Amino acid sequence: AQKVTQAQTEISVVEKEDVTLDCVYETRDTTYYLFWYKQPPSGELVFLIRRNSFDEQNEISGRYSWNFQKSTSSFNFTITASQVVDSAVYFCALSEARGTSYGKLTFGQGTILTVHP
Amino acid sequence: DADVTQTPRNRITKTGKRIMLECSQTKGHDRMYWYRQDPGLGLRLIYYSFDVKDINKGEISDGYSVSRQAQAKFSLSLESAIPNQTALYFCATSDRRTGYYGYTFGSGTRLTVV
Numbered sequence: 001a002q003k004v005t006q007a008q009t010e011i012s013v014v015e016k017e018d019v020t021l022d023c024v025y026e027t028r029d030t031t032y033y034l035f036w037y038k039q040p041p042s043g044e045l046v047f048l049i050r051r052n053s054f055d056e057q058n059e060i061s062g063r064y065s066w067n068f069q070k071s072t073s074s075f076n077f078t079i080t081a082s083q084v085v086d087s088a089v090y091f092c093a094l095s096e097a098r099g100t101s102y103g104k105l106t107f108g109q110g111t112i113l114t115v116h117p
Numbered sequence: 118d119a120d121v122t123q124t125p126r127n128r129i130t131k132t133g134k135r136i137m138l139e140c141s142q143t144k145g146h147d148r149m150y151w152y153r154q155d156p157g158l159g160l161r162l163i164y165y166s167f168d169v170k171d172i173n174k175g176e177i178s179d180g181y182s183v184s185r186q187a188q189a190k191f192s193l194s195l196e197s198a199i200p201n202q203t204a205l206y207f208c209a210t211s212d213r214r215t216g217y218y219g220y221t222f223g224s225g226t227r228l229t230v231v
Contacts, residue, residue, distance in 0.1 A: 006159075043205060043227070044222070045222045103148060103167065104162055105162075105220055109158060110157070110159050
C-alpha cells in the first residue's frame, strides 16, 4: 500500500527566511507520480508540481524548488525568501501507475506554514 | 465556469439528517473521486468511480454512499449525519489515459453537522 508522511505538522518562519517542507513516501510500484498542493486559507487546492518516478531532476520555479531523491524516498519542497502570501497548508501526494492503488491519490497529513511579517 | 463544481459550498445540518453533496464536471473525465479533509489527517479517499458502472470504496467509506448518475455527475450521501462527519469534502476527477497523474479538484464543500 502507498503511504505519504509529512512529519512537520506546523512550521513558523519570518518573512524572507527560507523554509523546507519534508515529504517521505512509500510505494512498491516502480512507476508513480508525486505531487505538491497548496491550500490557502480560502480552502481550495492549488496544484504546484507533479514529478514522475523516472525523473529525478530537481525543479525550480521562481522561489519554489523541489528535491526528489528516490534513494531516500523523499520529495522535499523549499520556498526561498518566504512571503506572507506563502502562508497555507501544503500537501504532498502520491499516485501509482499499477496495482490495487492504481489511480488513487494518497495524501500526506499536510504541513501548516505560517509566514510572519 | 469551473471544470469541477461542487454544491453546496457550505452546509450546516443536524445530526440524523440525510444530506447529499453533489459534484459535476465538464472535463470529460471518466474517473471521479470523493475525499474528506480533517485537520492533521490530510485528505482521505471515501469513494471512487472509474466509470459509470464502477463504484469502489476508499479507505473511509463507512457512513457514506455514492451515486454515479452520469459520467459527469458523482454524488456523495450521508444517510444519517453525525458530528464527526464535520469536515471539508473534495470531489476530484481524472482521465483514464492520464489517470494517475492528471487530477482536477473542485473547490470543496464545508459540511458542519450539529
